[in-house]
Amino acid sequence: MFHPEGPTFKELTIQALSSTTRGYDLIAPKFEHTPFRTPDGILKPLMALIGSPGSIDDGLDVCCGTGAGMQALRPLCRRSIAGVDLSDGMLQQARARMDERPELAPATLTQRDALDLGFDAEFDVATCFGAFGHILPEDQDRFIAGIFKALRPGGRFVFVTRQTPGLTSRTFWVYHGFNAVMKVRNAVLKPPFIMYYLIFTLPRALEVLTRQGFQVEVHDIFSEPYHNMRAVVATRPRT
Ligand SMILES: C[S@@+](CC[C@H](N)C(=O)[O-])C[C@H]1O[C@@H](n2cnc3c(N)ncnc32)[C@H](O)[C@@H]1O
Numbered sequence: 548m549f550h551p552e553g554p555t556f557k558e559l560t561i562q563a564l565s566s567t568t569r570g571y572d573l574i575a576p577k578f579e580h581t582p583f584r585t586p587d588g589i590l591k592p593l594m595a596l597i598g599s600p601g602s603i604d605d606g607l608d609v610c611c612g613t614g615a616g617m618q619a620l621r622p623l624c625r626r627s628i629a630g631v632d633l634s635d636g637m638l639q640q641a642r643a644r645m646d647e648r649p650e651l652a653p654a655t656l657t658q659r660d661a662l663d664l665g666f667d668a669e670f671d672v673a674t675c676f677g678a679f680g681h682i683l684p685e686d687q688d689r690f691i692a693g694i695f696k697a698l699r700p701g702g703r704f705v706f707v708t709r710q711t712p713g714l715t716s717r718t719f720w721v722y723h724g725f726n727a728v729m730k731v732r733n734a735v736l737k738p739p740f741i742m743y744y745l746i747f748t749l750p751r752a753l754e755v756l757t758r759q760g761f762q763v764e765v766h767d768i769f770s771e772p773y774h775n776m777r778a779v780v781a782t783r784p785r786t
Contacts, residue, residue: 553580567681567739568633571612575636578613585676589707590619592768593674593778597705603671606652607697609661610678614641616652620674621645624652629670631659651657662689666697673697679747687747691759695783704761704781707769711748719745749777756781768770 554562554577562570571578578584597603598621604626608616611630621628628651638656645654659665661675661682673694682690694704712718722744733739740779747755749765756763761781769776 551580553577559625560665560759563732563742565740565741567741568645570740571632571634572636575613575634575640578637578640579615583677584613585615585707587619588678589769590615590777593705593707594619594623596766596768596778596780597672597703598623605629605670607631607666607673609664609673609675609694610681611641611656612637612677614644616674616676617641618644620672621648621651621654623672626652627655628652628761629655629657631657631661633658633660649682662686662693664693665695666698668696668699668702670697671699671702673702675704675706679706679708679752680742681746683741683743684746684751687751687755688759691761695759695761700783700785702781702783704756704783706752706779707776708747708749708752708779709775709777711745711750712775751777752779760784784786 558574558577562574565573574581590626600622603623606620606624606628608620608628610765611617614630617628617630630638630641632641639660642656645656661678663704671689675694698704718737726743729740729743753763756779760783762784764780766778766780770779
């Protein structure tokens, strides 16, 4: 549909009718050819903002999928990189990608819910790409608290989000239309497929991050076509 090697419309529909985990298991072999894989046009400027190659010890990518974020973050890591995701199919793809570069920092991939990370002050940088729509608003504080706990004091959670689009914009109505369809789907079909747009836009992200104790900076670093996106650097205070 999007790319000759990408999933067909039928495959995407079957994905959406499955649970979140099963849906990603099904789509995993073709995921890199969908527009849902975070593009390098986002990842490259963001990594330049985080630091130079070899400038951090341990990195974590939450909801790592097939490893797009890990591939970008790994050269910055001196000691280790970890990825967690719910979908075993996505993790298998990420593992294959990590195995292609054995000269880089050792990579650990673990099947784990982002709401139950269970890490304790183990990472200098955490990232998360393309997955905030899978975290329901009522779970966002728990999600961010887990990332805060996973970071060492002074550690940074770095990600990308966007300003909330205006009521008159096409983006607003397209995404809210999608959300309405998902709400109906989840009301009639179990297990749910959790995916809602615009639920962690910049104002909401700042609110939750601040409440969970982060110090937050926002950077306007992206060029077209990502000029509406903002890089967020949330730092766990040292004391
Ligand atoms: C759109 S993909 C993004 C993958 C990758 N981060 C990227 O940017 O290309 C979303 C990923 O989040 C994972 N995911 C969704 N909910 C999750 C949860 N509660 N815990 C862990 N992973 C989750 C899915 O399995 C999927 O791999």
